[in-house]
Amino acid sequence: MEEKGMLCLYCSKVLSGGGINRFKQYLAGLKGNAKACRKVPDTIRYAKQEHQVAGIMEKKKKRDMLDEQNPYSPHYRAHEEDMFAPSEHDDEIEEIAPLHSKVKGKATQTTQLKAALPNKMKINSYFQPRTIPGAQRTLKSVLQSKEVTEKCDLAISKWMLATSIPFNTVNSPYYQQAIDAIASMGASYKGPSFHDLRGYLLTKNVEEGTVFLKSVDASDASKTEEMLYKLFREVVLFVDQENIVHFVTDNAANYMAASHLLEQEFKTIFWSPCAAHCINLILSDIGKLDEVNDIMTHAVKITKYIYNHCFALNMMRKFTGGQEILCPAPTLFATNFVALQGILAQQNALRAMVTSSEWTSSIHAKENKAKEFVKLLFVETFWSECATIVHISEPLVRVLCIIDSDERPAMGYLLEAMYKVKEEMLKRFNRRKKKIEPYINILDARWDRQLHKNLYAAGYWLKPKYQYDLTEI
Structure with missing residues (x-):
C-alpha cells in the first residue's frame, strides 16, 4: 500500500x-x-x-x-x-x-x-410515519380549513348513523388505526366488500383452536353422577354460563345423569351426547351380533397373516397395485368395518395372488400357516356375508367420517344423514327384511335414546340446502 x-x-x-x-x-x-x-x-x-x-x-x-x-x-x-x-x-x-x-x-x-x-x-x-399516534401532523393537514375537516367528520358520522353503529366504538384502539391505514392508501382506495368482510377477512381475524382449561386427577374417586356434577359445576362457574354455548359428553349413564342435573341448575346450558360416540356405539352393537363377530374373526386371520409376513405383504401390494387392506378410521370399531371393505374390494386380487406361480413355487407357500391362509380366501360363505355386512355398515361409517371431520360443522347434516342411512339399508335389503331387522333395531334404539335431539332438528331446519331447491337459492 x-x-x-x-x-x-x-x-x-x-x-x-x-x-x-x-x-x-x-x-x-x-x-x-x-x-x-x-x-x-x-x-x-x-x-x-x-x-x-x-x-x-x-x-x-x-x-x-x-x-x-x-x-x-x-x-x-x-x-x-x-x-x-x-x-x-x-x-x-x-x-x-x-x-x-x-x-x-x-x-x-x-x-x-x-x-x-x-x-x-x-x-x-x-422520520416517524404520519400514521402513528402522536406523530407530527403534515403541513397539508395543518393548513386544511375547518370546513374540509368537518366534511370528513360528517362523512364518518353519516356512515355510523346510517348503519346504527354505537358511538362508543370510536373509543376502540382499532378506530384510529383504520383511519390511519385509509389515509396512507390515498384517495383511490376502495373499501372491502360485503363478501370480503364476511369471508376471508373474518377468517383472518378469528383465531380458532382448542384451549386447555384444567385437568383433574380422579383416579381415586368413583365416577358417580354426583361427583361428575360437582366437577362440571366448578367448570361452569369458572367459565361463566354465559360463555358456554354447548355442553357435550359421552353417552355413559353417569355422564348423562350429571349433565341433566347441570341443565336443571343452569337453564341456559344445552347438553347433548357426542354424536360420534353414538355412531361408534351403533357400530359396536352391530359388531356384537354373532354373524358379524364370526366374519370379523375370519377377516382378522386374513389380515394378521398378510401383515405379519413380509413375503405375503409384498405379494399383496403387488397384486393390489399398491393399495392397502387396512386403512385408518376415526374409531376402533369403524376400523374393523373399513377393513372388511378393503378385503372385499381386493377379493379377486387376493385369490389371484395365492394361485399365481410366484406364490405356489415359493417355499413360504409350503408352510402350514400359508395353507390355512389360502383356505380362508376360498370360503364362499365368508365373502357373501362380508358383502352383506359391508352394505349395512358402509353408510354408518360414512356418517361417522362426516361427523368426525373438521372441514365443516356437521350439526346441520346429522339428522338428514341418519335418515338416509336407514333408508339406504332398507332399500339395499328390500327383499330380505328379516336379514336387516336386527340392524334397524340397533339403529332405532340408539337414535331414540341418545341422538333424537331438538338440536339436530333445528340444524336441519335452518340448513338452506334442505329447505330450498338449488335453483331457488
Missing part, C-alpha cells in the same frame, strides 16, 4: 480512490469501478468472488426482511446499522491512510449509494 492508494502485490498497480470495496472488486474480477487484476492467482480470485457474493446476498436478505415489515411501523431504522455495516471480510485488507477521492469519484460513489438504497431506506426512514 502507498500513501494515496492501495498497491496490488500481484501486478504492482496502485488503485487510487474507491476504497476497500473497489480493491476487492479488482482482485475478484467483478464488473464495477475497477478492472480485473490479470496476475492474481485463480484460487485468490475465486475466494474473493465468494466473499463478494456472500456479502451481496446478506444485504439483499436484510432488505427483503425490511420490505416485509408493516409500512406504518417506525422500526425501519433498527436495521440501518446492520445494512450498511462493513462486511465481516473487510478486515482482510487495511488502508494505510484515508483516500481523498476526486470530485468525479465522489459523485460516482454517491450515485452508487443512492442506487443501492431501497425506497423505504431513503430520507423517509429518518
